[in-house]
Amino acid sequence: MSAVISAENLEKTFHVGGRTVHAVRGVSLAVSAGEALGIVGESGCGKTTTARMLLRLEDPTAGRITFEGTDITATRGAALLAFRAKAQLVFQNPFDALNPRFTIGRSLAEPLRNFGVAKSEHEARIAAAMARVRLTPAADWLDRHPHELSGGQLQRVVLARSLLPGPKLIVADEPVSMLDVSVRAGILNLLRAARDELGLAAIYISHDLALIRYVCERTLVMYLGRVVEEGPTPALIERPRHPYTKALVAAVPVPHVMQDRAPLPIKGALSDAPLSGPGCAFRDRCPLAFDRCAAEAPPLRNIGEGRKLACHLGDEA
Amino acid sequence: MRSLLRFLRSEPFAVAGAAIYAVIIAAALLAERIAPHSPTEILRANRRIARYMPASADFWLGTTSSGYDIASQLIHGARTALQVGLTAAVAVVAIGTLLGLLAGYLGGWVDKAVTRLADIVLGLPFLPSMLVLAALTRPGTLTVVCTVAALLWPNTARVIRSQVLSLRERAWVEAARVTGCSNARIMFVHILPQVLPLAALYGSVAIGWAILAEAAASFLGFGDPATISWGVMLQDAYANQALSRGAWNWFVPPGAAILAMALAGFMISRGSEKLLFPKLGGS
Incomplete structure (x- = not known):
């Protein structure tokens, strides 16, 4: 199965007021058609920047992005427009993702118009997309403005808009974190149904392991711009290998009081982390750090079962 | 509709401003019908030129030293005032919005160039710059409009730019x-x-400035003497020593008209400011 999108050694540095921030440091990933990849990590770990680079909303400082076999790292003009039609984004905040002055119908017509779909097809395609997100009949919704809809309804519209150009890849950046808990599952199921029926590649960005486990086959764990662990989601969550992943899993609220899960506390906060120099970026917060962690950075290497790990502790295990 | 009424009642300044505009617009549109005489006709009374006539039933506000009817000139002057005010406002809004939008959205060197240019223009003193520009070019209302547009766009451009800077970060x-x-x-x-609503607010401020500028330029002799405007009326009155003759009926009406129209623009913009930024509060 060939990858729909793949990235090699993506890097992104921002220059903010004379300071250089290394947001993403050498992230590689690949997603095939019909597959869902999760990217987890705390705020500021670079997961959203990675997603934005994959969608060409941010230019990578270094690295290569390949989409359907073509290098799209620096495409412009018509080629970029063709890529945009095939790679769509579902936004975190549905209340801000639609132009407040546009009716729902006009917002949905935007991608069709911009990607050169004949006007005569608009109505049918919009109706089909609205049916896919269960907003029927479409005519009831198209003349409304975003402020007349609830968060869940808005997110369905956003999802419909992202499906309209016929994408091959959907990136969902915290797709339900702004929604009421009661409507989250509905949106996630719609996303999954669309993915299955249309054979889309999907990337979910989240800090919520429960969501990732529910929808993603494979997961990347990012810490300070690096991938620290990668693997099939069930194995990664049930048997985390990296101390940071262990801490993330331990932080998930447990529904059973008696369930046995040893918490692994980590020390300090994100600002304590070393931003440069040799050694593992996680060493200051890691309860298991030893001499070698300060001397050399652990590379991301295969540890079998389709898993990868960037930790020196894997050597002894 | 009801909320509009409630808004109007809560904004007496805006209503007063709109009322003044309504009167001026009506005068400009219906000038031929309302004005008792032609503003450019030398009138006669008792076979002599009607100079310095006091207010009467025939000459509502009296006549000038050349025998023109002041009331008719005042009514026809509304036309010039509106023309100057509206064209200047449209020009200010167009230039300011375009440059503000480009600077705010594109950023980079476009932003630097626009903000730098705006800073320079804002540093120019308004009236002296206008006089220099008027002296270098052909005197007339077009010059006045162009000058007002060239000097007032930076305020609009700055506000639009900052608004665009915040809008462009929105997810939509x-x-x-x-x-x-x-x-x-x-x-x-x-x-x-x-x-655009914000730009329109700055346009309404520009109307007031444009009328003041036109009056000032005309009064100082840089206007077009062939047009009938409130500024030209004032200049005529000044040149003929209306003040020392005690001809209040000649120079007070055009002055009051200029004041009223400029004031109306500011009062309306104050009201629409509350409509646009209800959170600013104020009394």
């Missing part, structure tokens, strides 16, 4: 990019409609 602008919008389409179809 990114959504527009993802759904294939070009930069031009994002700027003019997605963002422009959201900043």
